[in-house]
Amino acid sequence: MHAIPLYAIKRGLLTVAKQGKINVFSGRILEIEGLPDLKVEQAFELSDASAERSAAGCTVKLNPEPIIEYIHSNIVLLKNMIANGYADRRTLERRIRAMEAWLANPTLLEADQDAEYAEVIEINLNEIHEPIVCCPNDPDDAKSLSDVVGTKIDEVFIGSCMTNIGHFRAASKLLAGTKDIPVRLWVAPPTKMDASELTKEGHYGVFGAAGARTEMPGCSLCMGNQAQVREGASVMSTSTRNFPNRLGKGANVFLGSAELAAICSKLGRIPTLAEYHESMGVINSDAKNIYRYMNFDQLEDYNKTASEVVMS
Numbered sequence: 001m002h003a004i005p006l007y008a009i010k011r012g013l014l015t016v017a018k019q020g021k022i023n024v025f026s027g028r029i030l031e032i033e034g035l036p037d038l039k040v041e042q043a044f045e046l047s048d049a050s051a052e053r054s055a056a057g058c059t060v061k062l063n064p065e066p067i068i069e070y071i072h073s074n075i076v077l078l079k080n081m082i083a084n085g086y087a088d089r090r091t092l093e094r095r096i097r098a099m100e101a102w103l104a105n106p107t108l109l110e111a112d113q114d115a116e117y118a119e120v121i122e123i124n125l126n127e128i129h130e131p132i133v134c135c136p137n138d139p140d141d142a143k144s145l146s147d148v149v150g151t152k153i154d155e156v157f158i159g160s161c162m163t164n165i166g167h168f169r170a171a172s173k174l175l176a177g178t179k180d181i182p183v184r185l186w187v188a189p190p191t192k193m194d195a196s197e198l199t200k201e202g203h204y205g206v207f208g209a210a211g212a213r214t215e216m217p218g219c220s221l222c223m224g225n226q227a228q229v230r231e232g233a234s235v236m237s238t239s240t241r242n243f244p245n246r247l248g249k250g251a252n253v254f255l256g257s258a259e260l261a262a263i264c265s266k267l268g269r270i271p272t273l274a275e276y277h278e279s280m281g282v283i284n285s286d287a288k289n290i291y292r293y294m295n296f297d298q299l300e301d302y303n304k305t306a307s308e309v310v311m312s
Contacts, residue, residue: 001049002132002255003123004030006142013119016141023140024119025053031111036063040070041164041293048161052139052241064106069295071099076296079306093311130273131260136234136252137244148254149272154233156265157247158258159188159215160222163238165197166291167258170283172203173290174262175210182268185212186227188220193294210265221247236264259283 008014013024030050035043043060050058078092078099086092133148135141158171168189175181187207189195195217198204207214220226222239229235229248238261242253254270263271263279271279283290296302 001045002134002142003125003128004046004049004121005053005134005140006132006144007121007123009140009142011119011121013121014140016138023054025050025055027054027056028118030055030058031061031117032058033061033111036061037066038062039066039293041166045162048240059109061111062108064108067108068103068106071103072297073295075099076302076306079309080296080302082309083305089312096311131256131276133236133260133270134242134255136254137242137246139241139243139255145260145270145273145276148270151254151270152234153183153236153254153264153267153269155184155186155229155235156261157186157188157221157229157235157237157239158261159186159190159220160237160239161190161219162240163190163258165189165194165294167238168194168198168203169201169290169292171258171262172198172206173282173286174259174279175212175266176206176282178210178266181211181265183265184229184233185210185265186215186221186229187212188215189217192217197294197299212265224248236261236270 005014008024009016013022015022030047030053032043032046035046038046038060040062043062043066046060047058075096078096082089082092130145132142132144135143135148158168168187171187185207189198195204204214215221215227218226221229221237222241224246229251231248232250233248233252235247235251235253236256237247237253238258239247239253239255242255245251247253256264259280260271260276263276266279267275296306
């Protein structure tokens, strides 16, 4: 995700300095191609971050399969909402019927063959060998890990709409067996459903043992109006934005992945590339299990409740 501003900077299409600022994304639509097998949750991270580019919108070209998987899951979720009394039932039923109609004929929008673009930015993922972070306090100020290695970190936030359940499993794996971490770690899954599953799987126990502060699911520090970091703190955050004073007065906030954030919380600083890769070994060896998403049609409790709903 952070490769997008980094590569734009390299091309001279984006500048960090406010005076005479260049921003090729401003007011435009981002069309992202080349990652057709992403899960919808992963694609959302890219589209969600288009707001930080000042773009007017974003599309991500996916194959039908991950979208079909996601819609099957959401139909079960909507039926659960009906069973639990969410209003308005008629609206939820209309959405379910529209989803079922699409599943019967799953067609997707395509770009015109002769489409012309303001710019085309090609990112070769094989060239990216280290994490990319956005530096204090501007989501455009993208730099490689090597440029910020060793920076002291006082607080870490893992949460916001930029995270999903897989990120919290990964953070738990990285923190397993750790106690008395040297930073103040905030953990806030985006939804109560995520929190429930993470609790069942034992991850909240790992966070608690490490000394993390588990927040009510939701925005938490990301909005800066539910909680804030200490004044002047240096922070590694998974949130969407790091504008001045957003997470706390005078805070210096880096934006990075949940995995990098968890490693920072253990070390109290931004790791070296070698330390990062060494830590990530435990993730890479179990990635398929860690990065399972909330497929409600595959969760027994949700499936059972959904099966009891009779559409009117």
